[in-house]
Amino acid sequence: MIPEIGQFALILALVISLIQGTLPLVGAAKNRTQWIAVARPAARGQFLFVITAFFCLMQAYVTSDFSVANVAHNSHTLKPMLYKVSGVWGNHEGSMVLWVAILAIFGLAVAEFGSALPPSLKARVLAIQGLIGFAFLAFILFTSNPFLRLDPAPLEGNGLNPILQDPGLAFHPPFLYLGYVGFSMAFSFAVAALIEGRVDPAWARWVRPWTLAAWCALTVGIALGSWWAYYELGWGGWWFWDPVENASFIPWLVGTALLHSAIVVEKRDALKSWTVLLAILAFSMSLLGTFLVRSGVLTSVHAFASDPDRGVFILLLLVFVIGGSLTLYAIRAPGLKGGGLFAPISREGALVLNNLLLTTGAAVVLLGTLYPLILDAFGGGKVSVGPPFFNTTFVPLMVPVMLAAVIGAMLSWKRGDIAAVLGRLKIAFIFALIGVGVTSFFAGTLKDVLAAFGIGIAAWLIAGSAVEIAERIALFKGPVANSMRRAAGLPRSAWGMAIAHGALGIMVAGITASSAWRVEKIQLMQPGDVVEISGYSLIFEGAKKINGPNYHGDRGIFTVTKDGRTIAALTPEKRDYPAERSQTTEAGILTMVSGDLYAVLGDKNQSNAAWTTRIYFNPLVAWIWVGAILMAGGGVVSLTDRRLRVGAPKTARQKTRPQPNPVGA
């Protein structure tokens, strides 16, 4: 009964989304207020029915209703409750329901909190959201129905792939989708603005919080995914340039560029058509990712059930959404001329550089991901593009981004004085030199020298962000109370930027150190054997049998000592999941500021009761995820900025800025 309610709710949502996607659009064009007024109740209705469907599916998972095919294929009665719930989105059909549920939540948010928006813009934004919802609901109902029944119902389900049964991964998809779908807001605003023919600072102020929120969620989602790969896949790596990882990274790069270019539109009324293009591309790249993962065009570790029929549907959807919006862009964008002029050396100039490099980076990653497909389509044979391609093309592009991030943040608008800024950054430069100097002092190889520059860049970002804040609050230049008062008065967006840029530095330090100075030891160990690694001694105490709720396996115990004192125990596991007929490794990890001790239990040698063990020391590796989370935190701080909360207030700064000059229309 309940699954049927869910299915019915989805059908109703489909009908409502069609109304939401058409009537307000026509109403806004013909100036019919009653048609425009349909948008808000429609968004509410879509939210109500999609959420109903989502909870109906969740109910089927929580109660293990195996008469629903989707549940039978992906769940099991013995699975812990957390994974029954997360199992809802651990498969293709359910994840699409989560996708439209998040879309509906965003739609509701615009309908309820968008009262300060011009009515016609709001109606158009909601209509575009409605059309996107319609496309995805149709996709679910016609190709991926999660509520299909099985008759007779099996007594037990197939279970969820055990490597996905993990708290980190339970929350990885929702964050990722919050990011992807969040970019649909920027997209809807961009398309609505193109239809209206005007893009002004008020528009940018509306788009920025949505983009920022989506970007924060996407940052957290990607970080969770990479953290999971690090501790679950058991070989100590955390990023593999796998096509599906790239599929989430490309929208992140474009979104980051959008975040920065929207500032220019807001503050300086320039870069309009470029920003609109980025808003369209950020969401387009999210859709492309969905297509690549689910159509079976690319194979990867992410084994979503792939199906060419679904692929055809998503491809049509892609052509419709991306092709349609870009054609609209091609027609309307030439009319969007910016007002603010600026010299190459200026805050705007730095942001343009940031945008060029970030989008080139995104294009490079996209090319590396699709190159095998494109070459094959033109009859060029089969190739595979591996990490070396990405490391040699992408990384050098990001170096100037990071160098310029610190300088750009201190340049003034319109025309900056780079010599003065560099003078103010003396301290940061000294820190960077110390970073390079100290690390290259210990360097032995070319790789170490390159790594020394990585550490230098990290120090530059962290110290540069600190200098920026210190200057703005006049730290050490007067009474502390004065600085405190200035710190409290500083706009949240300034804090957010400094935190995010500094966090990037922390991440760079983690990435550099863990890839350049990782130590690994592989050996056969009998109980009592000791391995020495990076100043730590690991004593293998032996292994014992364990039994979990839906698995059994072996747990190795290592006692970690440093300078004769016991500091921790590591307990790596090898698990066997009988229901899913598969095994997982759970690494034993001791996370410290200086780095991670990482132990993996291998196979038991049948003849002499020794175990293969792998021990790694990954220096500073936790900094990667601390940096990523802090970076998202910087975004959240920036989101609480007064100017975004209040909508479009008149701030002091606006007096010096030319009045927005609506173009076109």
Next chain:
Amino acid sequence: MTAKFSLGYFLPAILTIVLAWVFWSYLGEIKDGKSIQDLPSALIDKPAPTFKLPGISAGDKGFDSADLKGRVALVNVWASWCPPCRVEHPLLMQMAREGIPIFGINYKDKPDAAMRFLTELGNPYQAIGADRSGRVAIDWGVYGYPETYVIDAKGHIRYRHVGPIMPHDLAEKIRPLIKALGK
């Protein structure tokens, strides 16, 4: 709206159409049977290609077509730089423990990286041939990595699996086939 029109602005839309066409032709191929999973090889039910490969390190015994005669066996194409290879590795280890003969073609790999992969994760292979130039993989029609072939006792290719072997592939396709061929 000024009546401006600029061809440059159409570039993103044109690129999108080109890309969509690439995907379209690709999906068409998949539908026509060139599916990524279960890709039926042109070599299905034909003898495996003749080849002779050296071992990974200088002293190792290599792998050649003669090794495949006489019993049902798997041929697995892998590389240390390929993440999905690591994902399927425990299943290969499990099959090796059950006594199913598995042969490896180590594709475009560095010898020390390949050896480290095997010391880390275990060696399920009876013999490994190092295909450093990728020439033999072309003869087999290898599409992506990893890739696995089921060879019958006469040395004919009977099944081809592209991508990592997942537990259900093993249970639903590979194991039943090995069982049927072994009779």
